[in-house]
Amino acid sequence: MIHVRNSLARPTLRTFGGLLATCACILGGCPADKAKSTAPADAAADGGLDGGLDGGVGCEDDARGQTYMPGMSQMGKLSTLKFELVTSDPGPPVKGNNSWLVKISDPSGNAVTGATLRVTPFMPDHGHGTAVKAKISESAKGYTVTPLYLFMGGIWQVTIDAKTDKLSDSTVFSFCIGG
Numbered sequence: 001m002i003h004v005r006n007s008l009a010r011p012t013l014r015t016f017g018g019l020l021a022t023c024a025c026i027l028g029g030c031p032a033d034k035a036k037s038t039a040p041a042d043a044a045a046d047g048g049l050d051g052g053l054d055g056g057v058g059c060e061d062d063a064r065g066q067t068y069m070p071g072m073s074q075m076g077k078l079s080t081l082k083f084e085l086v087t088s089d090p091g092p093p094v095k096g097n098n099s100w101l102v103k104i105s106d107p108s109g110n111a112v113t114g115a116t117l118r119v120t121p122f123m124p125d126h127g128h129g130t131a132v133k134a135k136i137s138e139s140a141k142g143y144t145v146t147p148l149y150l151f152m153g154g155i156w157q158v159t160i161d162a163k164t165d166k167l168s169d170s171t172v173f174s175f176c177i178g179g
């Protein structure tokens, strides 16, 4: 009796539980991991449901997601600096660790060097970012941002703030990360 009732209730509960557990994991501990790992049979039984929501399947057609192209560029919000995503490695960006090379140029088209960058990934649909802070290093090629840790499938908005002594601007690159 109990087993049957649990089975009926499980798909919805597990779907939400799985989503929250994944987010909570990154943001400070994995309280639900134990419970999750004790149910391998369940995972197989409702794998379709979990795959659908946890994997972020469906955001491919979400208008918020930009189409990745090496060298894609856009003006900052203040129309002061231009931000170029020279490459994402892997490209397009994937679930997990990514490394971005970013170039910034001023209104005259000159490369901006010595800027302080802040890179903030955020999932608008879940209201969370990622606890892994990307390191930013500068070379002749531009600014390398790594690891850019996009730990789950879905829409990610990556805000890049750039600041120099004289100029500052920011932009957001948005991508659908497949599960």
Ligand SMILES: [Cu+2]
Residues within 6 Å of the ligand: 023, 123, 126, 128, 152, 154
């Ligand atoms: Cu999330």
